Amino acid sequence: MKKLINAPETVLDDALAGIAAAHPGLLSVDPVDRVITRAGGSRPGKVVLVSGGGSGHEPLHGGFVGTGMLDAACPGEVFTSPVPGQMLAAAKAVDGGAGTLFVVKNYTGDVLNFEMAAELAAEEGLSVETVLVDDDVAVQDSTWTAGRRGTGGTVFVEKIAGALAERGAPLAEVAGTARRVNAATRSFAVALTACTAPAAGKPGFDLPDDEIEVGVGIHGEPGRRREKLRPAREIVADMMAALLTDQPLTAGDQALVMVNGLGGTPLIELYVVYREVAAVLESRGVHIAANLVGDYVTSLDMAGVSITVCKAAPDLLDLWHAPVHTAALRWGM
Amino acid sequence: MDIALARTWVQAIAAAMDKHKDLLTQLDSAIGDADHGANMHRGFSAVAAELPRFEAKTAGGILARTGALLISVVGGASGPLYGTAFRSLGKALDAPRADPATFAEALAEGLDGVRRLGAAAEGDKTMIDAYAPALAAFRTSAASGGDLAEASAAAADAAEQGMRATVPMQARKGRASYLGARSVGHQDPGATSTALIFRALADTAAAAREAA
Structure with a gap:
């Protein structure tokens, strides 16, 4: 460590x-x-x-x-x-x-x-x-x-x-x-690496070099499954499908979107992800009223990203x- | 159970948590968030350090103070849960000495406190899977005339058996529940620390009988 x-x-x-x-x-x-x-x-x-x-x-x-x-x-x-x-x-x-x-x-x-x-x-x-x-x-x-x-x-x-x-x-x-x-509001995260808590001294879970944890929690809790690393576009498509299945957004809806780094993710990768998120929402006619791209809710040094989408009514957007x-x-x- | 024994028990728990903190952390990294060893160690170290300043007229007073301190220093789920266990147990012991039957009922109060707060049942893969069988074994032994050392030894054995029985269970409470079926095959860290607490009680009671 x-x-x-x-x-x-x-x-x-x-x-x-x-x-x-x-x-x-x-x-x-x-x-x-x-x-x-x-x-x-x-x-x-x-x-x-x-x-x-x-x-x-x-x-x-x-x-x-x-x-x-x-x-x-x-x-x-x-x-x-x-x-x-x-x-x-x-x-x-x-x-x-x-x-x-x-x-x-x-x-x-x-x-x-x-x-x-x-x-x-x-x-x-x-x-x-x-x-x-x-x-x-x-x-x-x-x-x-x-x-x-x-x-x-x-x-x-x-x-x-x-x-x-x-x-x-x-x-x-x-x-x-x-x-x-x-x-x-709904969120979904994937991890590329585990994080290391200072007191533990070693990574919280073992994740092979070519695998990602899909649905990871912000303490490294496991999610839905593990799978091989794929292009960002495909990973984001799955993440957005999980989010939009749980809470459908339709044409004309306003959304607040956060693409959040988990602590060990370069900003350039977060922008790659944001582009895909925006494309998915635009294809559905959803308008992104505001966004955050950066590290806001991290998990120590974990590499990975979470996507958060809020279906925002006008009064909530005003407060935002x-x-x-x-x-x-x-x-x- | 008396004041001196309560103090020795708590010290023995602190020593056990110090010795086994890496094991607890290792178990917790498999199905939780790798902090159980550090939390239990921090909590009982604080209790051991404050123990000389605990002024109590009953064994229950010592144990209730132990619980209150755990709540105020541990955090996580284990702080409120273990803190409540010791506070409820301690509050039920209001005489300077308690015979095994009385102590069994106090242990039952501790378990009730944990059940109420955590809303968990046996089979959920939690500390209750060690605590509940330990209490049952303690009661049975005390009812058939066992002294504190015998009843505690039976409780410690049952707790360890309950702890091992968590391995094939699927967690339904706490952070391990997020694993779903992937929690199967791992021993529950909370059941393990509970077994350590009952083993510390058995060792303490045995040493006290030896010395008497």
Whole structure:
């Protein structure tokens, strides 16, 4: 394992110190509670968005803390959910008296810890709603699994709900919109290589040189199948078929599209993929209203790509275009 | 079970997690996300470090504090699940000493807590597949007059058997469930750490009987 770290045990604290040093005007870091909060605190009366999850997916979630998106993020150890105390500390640090929305990716650990945090927060008089993000269509048999995983769609949920909260909407409306975004969003990923967690020291799974994992999760969870590497056009066609089977988009629909690198993918390959995604949607008469191409929800050093498509109603698109200023997303201000 | 034994048990668990963290991580890389060893090790190391400062009047007090600390430092699914197991177990032990029958009922509270939180049943390929048979064996032994050492030894054997029985199962809960049929053929990491916890109890109880 070759990594630019000081020691596996200090990766998270060292990275948090780095984030704080890099973005002093944007966010601040509480190194004891391991909470990243928006600089200057929240405005009284504003609903606050708190998210979190295991580290290793940067810029998710800390890179999305700022105006128009998250008020606080709590990073856990690499690929490990944060703990309830962290989430409670985050919620209390940014509380504006108008309620808190927990944005939780659907993994057993995240769900259990955020549930406990919501109970603790309620005991302290905070009003909390939780939205579960579960956009990964690679998980087909939700009855016999922990359910669909939360992946790239988290960015859309956090951006759109964050914009609504910034406009002063009440908690129920922010939560309802967050759920609408999740319900309209689907993701699918393929991996070309496994990722290596610093504490594990070796790749999380064995993937032969000429094979790809189709439907991979953002922690290297296996997906639907393994197959031989093929031209990008054919791989994207299969990915889009999986997405569009689960949620058909038809002529005249507006879409938000993210082509997301999993951490070890050159940007040039992401653009190759985006071209194919755009061609598939255009052939169906779907209009791509906005797109993101880059690394937004990574899986450490995994080579691979996820495609996220949100069938976006006009009000959601309007919120998408609203100003945002975070370490990883910025426009309109 | 008394305060001193509860302390020794928790220390023995911490030693077992230290010794077997690579095994747990290796099992978890096969069907999970390769963090179970590191998480259990981090959690019980924190408990062992804080243990001298746990002030408790009952064995249950020690175990409940253990659970609360696990919840606050471990994260992942194992933090809430093991934390709840120890908290529920500890809360059910409110006397300074507990006979084996009483301890069996406390163990049952711990299992109930895990079932409620995790919504898992036997056969789902989780820690419950080691915990449930361990509890049944402990109860049977205690009911037929076994002392803590005997009941714990029976529980540890049953937990290890349950752990091995997870190999052919297909996971239906937790991260391993995403593998579907590909989870078959791998031993569940959570069942394995649960078996370590019961083996630590058996070793601790045996050593205490030896010393008495």
